[in-house]
Amino acid sequence: MQERISVCFCNDHEQIELLYVAIKSLVSEFEKTHRNEVFALDIYIISIGLSDEMKRTIESCAGSSISVTRVIFLEYRLQGRYPLCRFRASEIVTLVFFAPEFFPDLERIIFLDSDVLITGDISELWDIDLRGRWLGIVDKAYDQSQRARTIMRPLSALTTPVNSGTVLLDLVKMRTENISHQLDSFMEKNQKWLRTPEQEAFEYVANNRIHLHHKWNWRGVAPVSEIYWSAPTMKSVAEYEAIVPSVVHFQWPARPNRYHLDNPWFDRWNDYYDLLGLNPLTKKAYDLLLFTRMSVGTHRLGSSKKMRILFRFSRHALVLLPTYIAYRLKLMGSRARALVKSNTIARPDSRPS
Ligand SMILES: [Mn+2]
Structure with missing residues (x-):
């Protein structure tokens, strides 16, 4: 009997090509792990109005002749939650809070952004021991210095900001501690001033969390992204760049579906996109x-x-x-x-x- 790895994406139709490539790369790397006897891969899509054609493309991206993979769609209709939040997609990005309700039969799940490229073995992330915590997530800055933390988001000197490109959740723990409610009421209360709502909610509510290694959410693709301008020294920049990523996260707005960038990660994304046989994308220069x-x-x-x-x-x-x-x-x-x-x-x- 194979163990089923559960990975979830939340998406509307915006920039859907990012989701296609994320899934294609996820399955392609999964096939390379040679753990196909041990693991099967379940890809859950919380769909906010995706068309049938989009779903067919997603299914073809997830298909494999080597591994056992499955796509499960869950339909979600937007309810106008957090109306005062300035972040347009606040309801979509915060659906992760309600994972215990979306997946009543699951004990653990990985949430991924769609603007990622999987470049390593996802089963290794699945196996990480959360040691009694409900959340595993990567810090927003590479180093722990005060400068990095305040430059990133100067709201509190007492907490460490996170980036939610990759999220590992213990759903059992979330249920017993009523975490969904805690995250939801944090949002309700603070929606007006939150800039990156789900990240700030994780930062404040999950003060006892597992800090995942940066290779699970590596954001060093663009040469001047926040991870660089928050670094206190060139040494820490060099250390960050030396990391071999398993999940590459493209920082908005410099994403490979919209911009040209002279970069191996953009090249790899483009190679996957070309395999899909879709219309070529119109892109802008990195100006x-x-x-x-x-x-x-x-x-x-x-x-x-x-x-x-x-x-x-x-x-x-x-x-x-x-x-x-x-x-x-x-x-x-x-x-x-x-x-x-x-x-x-x-x-x-x-x-x-
Ligand atoms: Mn993202």
């Missing part, structure tokens, strides 16, 4: 505007006063300008080299006869 949004921390700009934006910009973006220029020069260099190479190969044919 100065995106660079600024990434380096300042977009989620804090939306509601800030103008002076505050300028302050953030000068504090974070300006110091990163040389990094950006170096990055663009490198990109131009590699394009020029590719051009020279293709011209060299093409030359014999183009010679007039």
Whole structure:
């Protein structure tokens, strides 16, 4: 009898291609684990109005000739919960709070964002011992320094911010401690000022949690993302970059379905997308505007006063300008080299006869 690994995604139709690739990469890596005798993979999709065609594509992404996989759809209709929250998708991202009710027969579940690429063995995450806690999650900053923690989200000096790209839940523990209710009432009470609602709820409610290794939610894809600007030293940046990820999490808005980035993780995402046989995506260049949004921390700009934006910009973006220029020069260099190479190969044919 195989043990069933349960992985859940919550999605509406927005940027659905991210979900396709997340599932395709999840199954592809699962096939490589050679633990197919021991484990089967159940992929749960909490669907907020996904079309039949989208569901068929999801099923084909989850199909495997090597492993036992299964897709289970749960329909959810939005109820207008947390109406004062400024974060548009607040009800969708907080559905994870109610996992014990969605899955009454399960004891444990992994929740994944759809803007991820699975690059390692998910059964290893499934096997992690939560040692009596209900939550396993990755910290938002790589290091524990005060600077990193306050720069990330300067609300409390007493808690450590988390990133909820990968979440491991003990549903039994959640039921006995009535965690869904605690998370829900935290949201109800604080919805007005929360910027990344489910992350802040986890941060405050789950003060006793397991800090998962950063390889389970590795966010170092874009060269100027928050994980970099919160790092206190170049040494910690180098350490972070040396991590071999099992889950790569693309930081909004620099995601591979919308932007070009000279990067092996973007390349790998594109390879999976090409396998789906869908329409090619229209993408933008990684330009100065995106660079600024990434380096300042977009989620804090939306509601800030103008002076505050300028302050953030000068504090974070300006110091990163040389990094950006170096990055663009490198990109131009590699394009020029590719051009020279293709011209060299093409030359014999183009010679007039
Ligand atoms: Mn995400």
